[in-house]
Amino acid sequence: MTTTFWTKILAVVAAAGLAATPMGLTAQQQAPASSGNAFGIPDDVTIYGSENPNVRTATAIVNDFVITGTDIDQRLAIVLAASQNEISDEERNRLRQQILRNLIDETLQIQEANSLELNVTNDAVEQRYASVAAQNFEADPSRMDDYLLGIGSSPASLKRQILGELSWQNALRRNVIPFVNVSEEEVNEVLERLEASRGTFEYRLGEIYLSASTENREAVLQNAQRIVEQLQQGANFQAYARQFSEASTAAVGGDTGFLRIGTLPSQMADAVRQMQPGQLFGPIEIPGGFTIILMIDRRQVLTADPRDAILSLKQISVTFPEGTSEAEATAKVDEFGLFVENLRGCADADNARGLIGANVVTNDQIRARALPEALQGIILGLQVGQATPPFGSIQEGVRVLMLCGRDDPQDTSGPSFDSVMEQIENDRIQKRAQRYLRDLRNDAYIEYN
Numbered sequence: 001m002t003t004t005f006w007t008k009i010l011a012v013v014a015a016a017g018l019a020a021t022p023m024g025l026t027a028q029q030q031a032p033a034s035s036g037n038a039f040g041i042p043d044d045v046t047i048y049g050s051e052n053p054n055v056r057t058a059t060a061i062v063n064d065f066v067i068t069g070t071d072i073d074q075r076l077a078i079v080l081a082a083s084q085n086e087i088s089d090e091e092r093n094r095l096r097q098q099i100l101r102n103l104i105d106e107t108l109q110i111q112e113a114n115s116l117e118l119n120v121t122n123d124a125v126e127q128r129y130a131s132v133a134a135q136n137f138e139a140d141p142s143r144m145d146d147y148l149l150g151i152g153s154s155p156a157s158l159k160r161q162i163l164g165e166l167s168w169q170n171a172l173r174r175n176v177i178p179f180v181n182v183s184e185e186e187v188n189e190v191l192e193r194l195e196a197s198r199g200t201f202e203y204r205l206g207e208i209y210l211s212a213s214t215e216n217r218e219a220v221l222q223n224a225q226r227i228v229e230q231l232q233q234g235a236n237f238q239a240y241a242r243q244f245s246e247a248s249t250a251a252v253g254g255d256t257g258f259l260r261i262g263t264l265p266s267q268m269a270d271a272v273r274q275m276q277p278g279q280l281f282g283p284i285e286i287p288g289g290f291t292i293i294l295m296i297d298r299r300q301v302l303t304a305d306p307r308d309a310i311l312s313l314k315q316i317s318v319t320f321p322e323g324t325s326e327a328e329a330t331a332k333v334d335e336f337g338l339f340v341e342n343l344r345g346c347a348d349a350d351n352a353r354g355l356i357g358a359n360v361v362t363n364d365q366i367r368a369r370a371l372p373e374a375l376q377g378i379i380l381g382l383q384v385g386q387a388t389p390p391f392g393s394i395q396e397g398v399r400v401l402m403l404c405g406r407d408d409p410q411d412t413s414g415p416s417f418d419s420v421m422e423q424i425e426n427d428r429i430q431k432r433a434q435r436y437l438r439d440l441r442n443d444a445y446i447e448y449n
Contacts, residue, residue, distance in 0.1 A: 082239030113167035206294035224283035312405030
């Protein structure tokens with residue numbers, strides 16, 4: 001399953017108030033009717049059990065819309081599944097509070113779109129849901145349903161998130177996007193600066209932004225520090241970005257795309273200059289709040305990057321039956337390595353199936369930078385027909401990658417006029433969207449339980 005699968009929770013509307021048949025009455029017995037009672041329920045009913053399972057206590061009411069503890073529990077289940085780590089009771093409570101804030105924002109976004117008569121249809125939600133299933137469960141929504149239910153969430157949770165995202169997009173198209181303008185002069189200035197910075201680095205980052213004010217600064221900082229702790233223990237960055245970040249990049253797991261250092265706040269720029277791909281840093285205090293950043297990648301401006309080469313590769317792999325001893329595995333790996341060394345090129349690779357029972361898979365359209373970082377340098381140092389050293393484990397199998405072709409990237413003239421304009425527009429839309437949501441919070445009537 002990919003890391004794009006993260007959700008916001010369905011808010012549950014209060015029960016309609018129908019009562020169940022009292023215990024002890026058989027199908028043939030009739031309860032005395034009370035006046036005005038179409039169901040024949042007696043006035044002096046006895047309630048068994050401490051609470052009605054159909055009733056959910058409201059955690060917050062946002063402009064008359066109920067957000068319940070069940071909603072938060074289902075959202076929390078997604079976060080815990082993404083984290084894959086044990087968390088303390090204190091951390092669990094903090095997550096619940098953050099999730100409640102997210103649900104409030106989501107509800108405000110849906111309500112705003114509805115007030116503008118830009119309601120999202122059920123068909124649109126179902127289409128997006130099917131698209132998520134296609135990305136993560138081989139186009140089988142029922143498998144995704146089972147997964148969500150299995151971790152303690154529900155399909156309605158993900159559909160609620162989709163509804164919120166589509167509703168907010170509709171509201172932004174009406175009240176924000178038409179009023180964002182970028183002049184031709186601004187775009188040309190950016191292109192000139194790009195040309196002047198040819199050969200310098202630009203960075204692709206993951207970001208988790210948390211807004212803060214003077215009043216709540218310490219609380220937000222503590223939240224950010226706890227998020228960093230969870231990420232350092234192996235929590236999924238994209239999942240946490242979708243869940244907690246207040247930047248518009250939250251919808252894509254915090255991915256900023258490639259940015260030049262000059263576009264970043266000075267505090268972030270200082271940190272980024274010291275980072276390597278895969279490194280996590282933060283929280284960093286910036287104007288308006290705190291940010292946590294992950295260095296996803298970096299490249300040189302307007303310079304061909306060898307990692308953009310398109311490779312044709314053959315993967316040759318062997319697996320080990322359950323119960324294989326270390327000595328047996330070592331002997332098989334040695335045999336495998338000797339076989340690979342004696343291959344005369346890619347034409348011989350398919351013989352591995354018959355000669356040593358290996359599996360051979362071909363991919364002739366893979367970009368070098370898509371490979372694990374530890375393999376990129378090795379692959380780019382090979383000649384056609386050469387293979388990497390064996391790598392893997394007894395549990396997952398041992399494999400090699402053989403280089404069968406390579407199309408190196410050409411020097412680039414830089415981004416197009418249209419792509420630069422789009423980036424500037426997106427930056428401005430993000431800032432206005434943050435102010436828009438802040439105003440909705442200020443105007444809302446929110447009652448906490």
